[in-house]
Amino acid sequence: MAEYYLDCMHEACPIPLLKALKQLSKMEIGDVLIMGTDHNCSIINVVEWVKKQGHAYDYVALGEGEWEIYIEKTR
């Protein structure tokens, strides 16, 4: 079970989502992707997309306007 970090700081839509899509397609089932973002749309559209795909996810606010999104590839 590997862990990957994706730096999406200071990047606007839809780059974080596209980067996550690309990274997830390269990962094995059970691997975890951690995304760092400061774009408030990302915690909406990335999370919504992940939910639709059926992966496990969670996110935490690291500070004002800064988040980490955790995605576990489940299928």
Place this chain on the structure above:
Amino acid sequence: MIMLPWEKGNGRFTLRKPDSRKGGKPMGKEARDCREKLKSFLQRPWPYWLGGVLLAILNIILLAFAGTSWRITSGFLYWGAFFLEKLGLHPQEWYYFSAYNHGLNPGETLLNNDVSVITLGIIIGALISILLSGQFKLKPLKSKKQALVGLLGGIAMGYSSRISFGCNIGAFFSAIPSFSLHGWVFFFFLFVGAWIGSRLLIKYML
């Protein structure tokens, strides 16, 4: 160590616990629910239908009181022309302004016109909204590539918004309810542009 009056013996500023109220009673379930609702109202995005209805109502009010529908980039045109004038150029003599109506009434200035006031209102409103949600953050440029692409994108958007009578607000959002055909042409080519744009994005920006 200097002690301030509100500091306790351990020298650290002590905050009141969030769940304690005057008289030491814990915060009730109702109050907590209310706080959660307010937080969600300020932080979560509103549904698209609500945004659409609010924008339509505001545009009708604007048309009724100001006599013009909502435009944004015309304001940038005035601001740009203002700075070029200050630099000693004469944009008012350009062919563009003789071929198209610039929409300014006599006596209107850089800030004293409908478009500029609304655009400044949008910027201030957006700032208030992001401050209330507690998500305000200044973002530096990530790389030279991001800066260059941003600059090129800005120039392309500015140029094309002028030859198409506006951005997605002036040439689409306000054009279609005004029964203008150019709004529908814009609508169709918006999809074409978005498709090409997303191809370029995936190829060069990832």
